[in-house]
Amino acid sequence: MKNTPPETTPFFARDREWHPPAFTPGYKTSVLRSPQRALISLEGTKSEITGPVFGHNILGEFDNDLIVNYAKPGEMALGERILVYGRVIDERGRGVPGALVEFWQANAGGRYRHKKETYLAPLDPNFGGFGRTITDEDGGYAFKTIKPGPYPWPNGVNDWRPAHIHFSVFGHGFAQRLITQMYFEGDPMIWICPIVKTIPDENAIKGLIAALDMQNTIPHDMRAYKFDIVLRGRRSTFFENRKEGN
């Protein structure tokens, strides 16, 4: 990591018109799980602007290769082979180095490896469906996987999730903590999904759609999708902060 001064300022305020609101009746589960009272604003103190740092020692050799990390020796997961890559940046456009990025997904048939999962599509004995990596000095990350399938889910009587990969991201401060989902360019299922539609702003949805990038395909092996993730930016330190109330 570069020898930069410690980041000690609070984060930009979160734009709550951009994120999905808590109460989104089209996504039924949110109805009873959405706080109804106003959030209380808490300008970043040490408790929010600090955060844990994860070292590369937590990573196994194949944590960023979902095609093989659960497969039997010599075997591989079934499905369309893809490389997912991108950068974790902040709202200023600066790379976020050392960010832990975790991802999980359904298999090529749209089935998760989970005891509560009831979809009739079969499990792939060689696919676990999760991995993780830590961003490099420029915030870059990459992993190999298979393209997940769409699947039906109990919400409306005929609701389907578009193909997607879940992402959990740590920045440098606990207030940057974010979970989101990546969708795939050109998928018509995106625009009819009740979970996607919890996001009120069309541009915010577009920001979650990974682009097919034929320049980064691995010839005769896998296609590439580019997915950048933006975390909250930190305020500037032009001047010392005034004490509260002054």
Place this chain on the structure above:
Amino acid sequence: MVQPLTYFKESASQTAGPYVHIGCTPNFSGITGVYDTDLGSGPMVNDQTRGERITIRGFIYDGTMTPLKDAMIEIWQADADGFYNSPSETRGKADPNFFGWARQPGDMATGEFAFATIKPGKVPFRDGRPMAPHVTFWVVARGINLGLNTRMYFSDEEEANAADPILSRIEHRVRVPTLIGKRDGNTVTFNIYLQGENETIFFDI
């Protein structure tokens, strides 16, 4: 026209969904052999960690008072002397035997979560006044579109809580107890209510 501001927008949040445990606590969800352990699930303290040992336990309740059984909870806290184990901690060096962050799924059968940790020290507010000891919580689950942030303070810190810059400026005093973990011996009970009369205070941090 004016000069453009060249900021990006934060990636929009999406729910962690019902299978967050596959990605974040795979061994807990029954998928073994890929990660040695689930990140953040191990003991938060060792023999050398300074501070008073406590266990934080609780449930997360939905609007019908049914406990969530598919939530994931993360906590972040200072060490016994009030220092965070983070590069952004510039006041001093935190206890090297205390990482300060942990992650737990709620129990699949009951929904209860538990963190075996230490009681944190006081951390200064932005103006230097001490904040009462507290633990930062982040809750995600199916049906939660954007992770929920709250804090747990301690019932055995009445005086510090009364002087706490965050707690003391909450207008509706009747809601303050939703942020106080109830201490009984070494167990601190902290239930989180997503809705209802006792809806927990959540913060826009």
